[in-house]
Amino acid sequence: MTTKILISACLLGNPVRYNGSSKEIDHPLLAQWQREGRLVPICPEVVGGMPTPRPPAEIEQAASGADVLESEVRILDDQGDDVTASFVTGARLALQLAQRHGCRFALLTDGSPSCGSREIHDGSFSGVRHPGEGVTTALLRRHGIEVFAHTEVDVLAKHLKAES
Numbered sequence: 001m002t003t004k005i006l007i008s009a010c011l012l013g014n015p016v017r018y019n020g021s022s023k024e025i026d027h028p029l030l031a032q033w034q035r036e037g038r039l040v041p042i043c044p045e046v047v048g049g050m051p052t053p054r055p056p057a058e059i060e061q062a063a064s065g066a067d068v069l070e071s072e073v074r075i076l077d078d079q080g081d082d083v084t085a086s087f088v089t090g091a092r093l094a095l096q097l098a099q100r101h102g103c104r105f106a107l108l109t110d111g112s113p114s115c116g117s118r119e120i121h122d123g124s125f126s127g128v129r130h131p132g133e134g135v136t137t138a139l140l141r142r143h144g145i146e147v148f149a150h151t152e153v154d155v156l157a158k159h160l161k162a163e164s
């Protein structure tokens with residue numbers, strides 16, 4: 001059976017980022033995987049009920065997505081509004097979609113409070129990043145789905161090859 005990959009919708013050119021832009025990546029493997037029907041796109045923040053555009057949001061206190069899932073910290077937008085519930089809803093819906101399609105892997109946009117897998121912003125809205133993961137990534141990993149950053153297409157390709 002073809003191994004499917006959950007993918008951040010913005011990486012496929014969908015303008016769903018907080019500022020209404022996309023983060024399309026031009027990689028021949030992505031085009032190939034799309035032709036093979038492997039890619040399952042989702043924007044956790046949009047399906048979680050957030051509008052586009054929307055205020056930027058960060059996980060507070062330089063914490064990480066796992067801390068949000070444990071209800072130890074919140075996700076706040078730059079106006080100070082608590083948007084945790086929408087982000088957690090989006091993470092749960094992303095997990096459901098991944099499980100419905102049998103995704104073993106995810107390729108997500110790094111740096112995002114939802115999709116980050118290597119680093120995220122520190123909650124100060126000053127552009128500072130620290131090692132950590134977003135809330136969707138944390139939930140997917142908790143359920144055994146391997147998450148790769150958008151900069152790791154080639155690494156993911158090696159894992160796919162090892163599966164086949």
Ligand code: SF4
Nearest residue numbers: 008010017043109115
């Ligand atoms: Fe892209 Fe993920 Fe942010 Fe949606 S939540 S815009 S898919 S990085």
